[in-house]
Amino acid sequence: MAARSVAVGLLKRALSSQQQVRGMSSATPKRKVAVLGAAGGIGQPLGLLMKLNPLVTDLSLYDIAGTPGVACDISHINTGANVEGFAGEEDLAKALKGCDLVIIPAGVPRKPGMTRDDLFNINAGIVRSLASAIAEHCPGALVNMISNPVNSTVPIAAEVFKQKGTYDPKRLFGVTTLDVVRARTFLAHRKGLNVRDVDVPVVGGHAGITILPLFSQATPKVDLSDEELDALTKRTQDGGTEVVQAKAGKGSATLSMAYAGALFAESCVKGMNGAQDIVECSYVASSVVPGLPYFSSKVRLGPNGVEEVLGLGKLSDYEQKGLDSLKSELMSSIEKGVNFVNVKT
Numbered sequence: 001m002a003a004r005s006v007a008v009g010l011l012k013r014a015l016s017s018q019q020q021v022r023g024m025s026s027a028t029p030k031r032k033v034a035v036l037g038a039a040g041g042i043g044q045p046l047g048l049l050m051k052l053n054p055l056v057t058d059l060s061l062y063d064i065a066g067t068p069g070v071a072c073d074i075s076h077i078n079t080g081a082n083v084e085g086f087a088g089e090e091d092l093a094k095a096l097k098g099c100d101l102v103i104i105p106a107g108v109p110r111k112p113g114m115t116r117d118d119l120f121n122i123n124a125g126i127v128r129s130l131a132s133a134i135a136e137h138c139p140g141a142l143v144n145m146i147s148n149p150v151n152s153t154v155p156i157a158a159e160v161f162k163q164k165g166t167y168d169p170k171r172l173f174g175v176t177t178l179d180v181v182r183a184r185t186f187l188a189h190r191k192g193l194n195v196r197d198v199d200v201p202v203v204g205g206h207a208g209i210t211i212l213p214l215f216s217q218a219t220p221k222v223d224l225s226d227e228e229l230d231a232l233t234k235r236t237q238d239g240g241t242e243v244v245q246a247k248a249g250k251g252s253a254t255l256s257m258a259y260a261g262a263l264f265a266e267s268c269v270k271g272m273n274g275a276q277d278i279v280e281c282s283y284v285a286s287s288v289v290p291g292l293p294y295f296s297s298k299v300r301l302g303p304n305g306v307e308e309v310l311g312l313g314k315l316s317d318y319e320q321k322g323l324d325s326l327k328s329e330l331m332s333s334i335e336k337g338v339n340f341v342n343v344k345t
């Protein structure tokens, strides 16, 4: 009897995973995901990872050029998602139509010696025009903003959506998952832990000192000397710069970012599909820190996007100092984004 029920269980599991792979399960809703900037350093591996995700039934790959080739290549992979490639502004409406989730890694990356804010002049305009198209063609989609400077590009998208009358703070996310991925990796290496067991919330924003890892809230609990804490915090804050320098002029993090972006996108889709207790750190509209209208902290994801913005929990003195010192930089990046859309020059 026991052997029979084990066999039935295995059969059911195999059937349901086959159905999932084909995108045919009646329990799994159809989900169309778009990647804007899909021919780029992040866009290509992110497109690949989304094609491998059984929750994605339709994958729309958009860039200003180069997407037909990328889409053709990815479409040959024998997983369920239907893949379409779109190139050039005249194809943007088609790329966005019917999307549940839009991921934006479009824009220029840093070179050594640059800050993320140095990307503002080019990327702000790109994000403004993509946000405007999203408001027109898929206003109900969740938006995962990867393009830097995230601290400003999220407010830019929000202001565009407000102007278009489609703004819903629950649906707009700055992707800060790479900071969490880095904090987990660096802590696990430093303390000899299995990285799969390690989690570290990272709050604040996504640039330099605005990236604030909360090692006092890590799981498993760890004892860190003052030197270790300082070194781990700085390495997490400078993780992006470490990659920019290692790539020596050939861009910034792409592969680890694609991994992080795919993790976050999957959590968004799971939340939309009704999964419970999906919690991720993300840079969202927030009242967690008075005076900062956008802030990254843990958020609970659900059918409508952000279901709940969670508080910061108890901070150590070191983390409280970090929080106090990031506020003015984060606020000025937010204002810069807001003004870009609203102030006529």
Ligand SMILES: NC(=O)c1ccc[n+]([C@@H]2O[C@H](COP(=O)([O-])OP(=O)(O)OC[C@H]3O[C@@H](n4cnc5c(N)ncnc54)[C@H](O)[C@@H]3O)[C@@H](O)[C@H]2O)c1
Residues within 6 Å of the ligand: 036, 037, 038, 039, 040, 041, 042, 043, 062, 063, 064, 065, 105, 106, 107, 108, 109, 110, 119, 123, 126, 130, 145, 146, 147, 148, 149, 150, 175, 176, 177, 178, 179, 206, 251, 252, 253, 254, 257
């Ligand atoms: N949030 C994060 O943690 C994080 C991590 C890494 C990189 N980034 C940022 O992601 C962005 C992309 O980085 P990358 O390494 O993929 O750069 P990349 O130059 O390799 O690719 C960017 C792609 O965007 C495309 N693009 C430009 N304008 C566009 C438009 N109007 N519409 C659609 N696509 C457009 C380009 O054609 C290119 O294919 C950069 O701004 C980078 O700083 C963010």
Ligand SMILES: O=C(O)C[C@H](O)C(=O)O
Residues within 6 Å of the ligand: 109, 110, 116, 148, 178, 239, 240, 241, 243, 244, 252, 253
């Ligand atoms: O550092 C960068 O410019 C890219 C990205 O924001 C990162 O953190 O890797």
